[in-house]
Amino acid sequence: MRKNSSFIVAMIPAGIALNWVANSIVEMLKLPIFLNNIGTVLNAVVLGPIYGIVTALMTNTILGLVVRWTYVPFALVGAAVAFMAYFFFKKGWYKKTWKVLAAGAIAGAIGAVISTIISVYVFGGFSGHANDIFTAGLVAAGQQIFSATFIANLPTTIVDKVLTFWIVSMILKIFPVRFLPNAKDIREKLGLSSGNGAAL
Amino acid sequence: MNSLYIARESMIHRLDPRTKILFVLFIVISSFLFKDPAMQLILLIGMFPLVLLSKLVKQYLMSMQFLMLFVVLIMTIHGIYNPIGETPVFEIFGGLTFKYESLVYASVMSFRILVIGTAAVIFVMTTHPSDLAIALMKWKVPHSIAFMFLSTFQIIPIIAREAKIVMEAQQARCLDVKANIFERVKHLVPLFAPLFIITFVKVHQLSYVLECRAFSRNGVKTSLRETKISSLDYMFISGMLVLLLTELYLSFAQQISLTTSNLLVSSLFAVWAVFFIVIVKFVYKKVSVFIGG
Numbered sequence: 090m091r092k093n094s095s096f097i098v099a100m101i102p103a104g105i106a107l108n109w110v111a112n113s114i115v116e117m118l119k120l121p122i123f124l125n126n127i128g129t130v131l132n133a134v135v136l137g138p139i140y141g142i143v144t145a146l147m148t149n150t151i152l153g154l155v156v157r158w159t160y161v162p163f164a165l166v167g168a169a170v171a172f173m174a175y176f177f178f179k180k181g182w183y184k185k186t187w188k189v190l191a192a193g194a195i196a197g198a199i200g201a202v203i204s205t206i207i208s209v210y211v212f213g214g215f216s217g218h219a220n221d222i223f224t225a226g227l228v229a230a231g232q233q234i235f236s237a238t239f240i241a242n243l244p245t246t247i248v249d250k251v252l253t254f255w256i257v258s259m260i261l262k263i264f265p266v267r268f269l270p271n272a273k274d275i276r277e278k279l280g281l282s283s284g285n286g287a288a289l
Numbered sequence: 290m291n292s293l294y295i296a297r298e299s300m301i302h303r304l305d306p307r308t309k310i311l312f313v314l315f316i317v318i319s320s321f322l323f324k325d326p327a328m329q330l331i332l333l334i335g336m337f338p339l340v341l342l343s344k345l346v347k348q349y350l351m352s353m354q355f356l357m358l359f360v361v362l363i364m365t366i367h368g369i370y371n372p373i374g375e376t377p378v379f380e381i382f383g384g385l386t387f388k389y390e391s392l393v394y395a396s397v398m399s400f401r402i403l404v405i406g407t408a409a410v411i412f413v414m415t416t417h418p419s420d421l422a423i424a425l426m427k428w429k430v431p432h433s434i435a436f437m438f439l440s441t442f443q444i445i446p447i448i449a450r451e452a453k454i455v456m457e458a459q460q461a462r463c464l465d466v467k468a469n470i471f472e473r474v475k476h477l478v479p480l481f482a483p484l485f486i487i488t489f490v491k492v493h494q495l496s497y498v499l500e501c502r503a504f505s506r507n508g509v510k511t512s513l514r515e516t517k518i519s520s521l522d523y524m525f526i527s528g529m530l531v532l533l534l535t536e537l538y539l540s541f542a543q544q545i546s547l548t549t550s551n552l553l554v555s556s557l558f559a560v561w562a563v564f565f566i567v568i569v570k571f572v573y574k575k576v577s578v579f580i581g582g
Contacts, residue, residue, distance in 0.1 A: 094505050098433045099495040102441040103488045106448035113449065114480050117456055118466055118473045131485070151441055154418075155293060157355055158409040159402070213363040213398045217355075221362055228370050252474065260482045268489060 096270060097136055104128030104144040105151060122249045126170050130257045133171040134178050135269055141171030162211050166204045170196050170250060174257075183258045184280040193251035201246040205239045214238040220245060293352070293413045300521065301343035301415045306424035308522045309412045315529045316408035320401045322540045326393060327547035329400035330556070336407045343415050349407075352414075354567050356406045360399040361564045364557055367395035378550040379557070392553045399560070418442055419514050432510055444491070451487045455480060 107128030115124050129148065133141025145167030153161035177183065177192035208216040214234045215221045220241045227237035261279055266272045275281075296302075301309075316332070323329055340349050368374075374388025381387075422435040459479055460466065466473070499505075 094433070095496040095499040096492065098437055098504070099440070099492045099499065101437050102444045103448065103492045105441045106445045107484070107488060109445050110448050110452045110484070111481075113452060114456065114477070114484075118476060118480075120470070120473055120477075124477075127481070147437065147441070151438075153409070154413050157352070158406055159356070159359065212359060212402065213367055213395065215359055215362050217359060221358070225362055225366050228366050234367075234371070252477065256477055256481050259478050260485050263482060264485065268493070 097140055100132060100136060101140060101144050101147065104132040105148045107131065108144075108148045122245065122252060124249065124253055124256075126167055126250065127253050127256065129167050129171045130174040130253050133174040134183075134257060134261065134275070135271065137271075138172050138175040141175055142168045145171045157217070159212065159217050162207045163204060163216070165207060166200045169203050170200050170253075173199065174254065177254075178278055181278050181280075183261070183278060186255070186258075189254050189258045190251050193254035194247050196254065197247035197250035198243070200250060201239065201243045204246065205235065205242055208242075209235050209238055216242070293348075293410070294417050295345060295348055295414050296417075297344045297415075299343045299415070301339060301411065303519075303521065304415075304525060305516050305518045305522045306416050306420045307428065307516075307518070308525050309416055310424070311526060312529060313405075313408045313412050315533060317405055319533065319536050320404045322536055324397060324540075325546055325548055326396040326400055326556070327552060328539075329397060329404055330552075333400060333404050333407065336404070336411070339411055340407070343411060345411075345414050348414060349410055352410050353403070353406060356402055357560070357564050357567055359402055360560050363399045363402075364392075364395045364560050367398070368392045368557065371395065379554045387554070387557065389550055389553070392550075392557065393548060396553060396556060417514070419512070420516050423512055423514060423516050426510075427516070433504075436504075440495075444495075447491065448484075448488060451491075452484055455483045455487070459483075 105128060108125050109128075111124040111127045115122055125148075126145070129141055129145045132144040146164045148167060149160050149164035153159075173192070173196040177188075177196075182188040182192045204216065208214055214224055214228070214237065216238075223241035224238050227240060228234060232240070258279070261275060262281065266275050266281070269275060316336075320329060320332060323332070340346055368387040368391055369385050371388070371391035371394060373394060374391030376389040377386040378389050378392065379387045418439060422439045425438070426432060426435045459476075464476055464479060466476075468476070
């Protein structure tokens with residue numbers, strides 16, 4: 090890893106920037122999702138799980154410093170997503186589209202559980218997004234706080250993570266992977282032939 | 290891009306970043322020590338002199354607006370619906386009652402958000418990111434982590450500009466941003482693929498530049514800005530220690546409880562009033578754009 094240390098040092102801020110910038114692209118297409126883990130997932134696949142988790146933790150630290158501090162506890166969600174992105178990549182789930190979607194759904198479900206636990210114990214069930222209105226409505230309709238937060242969070246989180254995983258896998262397939270530090274690994278796990286990507 | 294840092298000539302700005310990190314930790318610890326809303330309120334009011342000292346009252350109030358949404362939701366929803374509440378204190382229309390125990394729970398949680406928010410805002414607004422990185426390096430945090438932290442602030446505007454260029458270029462190539470939702474989801478790939486490639490090009494450039502400047506060599510790294518611990522810092526830290534010991538004594542040795550139902554109801558009204566002002570200001574801004582524009 091010594092050889093690539095400056096690549097890693099430059100790649101982690103770029104991952105954080107991608108997490109940040111994804112928001113503006115989604116806004117332009119007017120889609121009701123965030124995609125705020127896309128750089129984390131990319132870094133977890135390209136650099137490995139530890140750097141993916143570092144990206145997730147630093148993203149939320151920077152968000153906490155620049156926007157508001159309530160983002161900081163949710164760093165754990167990003168860390169879990171980064172770990173799972175690497176895990177499913179290692180298992181070779183990125184070869185087939187339906188497996189990528191399944192991996193995203195699993196990651197989204199686990200992420201929703203973690204974010205529900207955090208928001209219930211730290212913020213009383215609210216997380217600072219527009220979803221809070223649903224949570225409040227569900228609580229008023231007679232749900233428990235925990236289940237209301239979970240129900241309000243689950244669909245958006247799953248759709249979000251499924252799309253994140255799908256975009257990263259699609260892009261790595263058309264990407265000139267020979268520029269990446271673990272090109273051999275990525276070719277193998279994505280099921281690409283060795284010539285693929287070089288033509289781009 | 291700047292963080293929320295605002296340059297001023299003040300006592301708080303002159304403190305060492307490490308002192309301010311300790312201050313934030315102290316506030317977090319003490320806000321979790323107290324289970325009593327009255328003590329949290331005292332903590333919150335006790336921090337206003339620091340905001341005044343840092344000469345950032347207006348910016349502070351602006352950034353606290355966003356936390357008010359949390360506070361209003363938590364106070365209202367938990368106050369009415371939380372199952373731990375038994376003793377009714379205050380009734381609004383339709384038989385919905387605010388209960389004492391659940392209001393205590395809700396106000397502890399929401400005052401904690403405000404208290405930590407205040408401390409975090411004081412810290413962020415008075416600390417330059419470079420100073421923070423230097424302070425971290427003095428605490429033996431690896432040099433590369435401090436660099437990553439700093440370069441993020443530099444690289445976000447670069448990537449944001451590239452993203453804007455990619456979006457405009459793809460729209461010029463007939464990418465329909467008003468298609469149905471499945472088409473728009475498919476459009477994410479042609480938008481993100483060039484952005485990823487540009488990002489990798491930038492990352493490679495940056496890593497060559499870093500290597501040219503002997504980034505991964507061992508040795509002492511120097512920097513342009515300097516931070517020093519002065520007598521002011523020692524005074525601040527010793528003051529915090531005294532306060533922390535007092536808080537520990539108060540919360541463990543003596544079970545004091547200053548909370549009354551009057552306090553809870555009036556803080557509920559205060560929160561609603563502040564939120565109402567924020568909403569009115571927001572609506573006024575939106576409407577005045579329509580009228581003035």
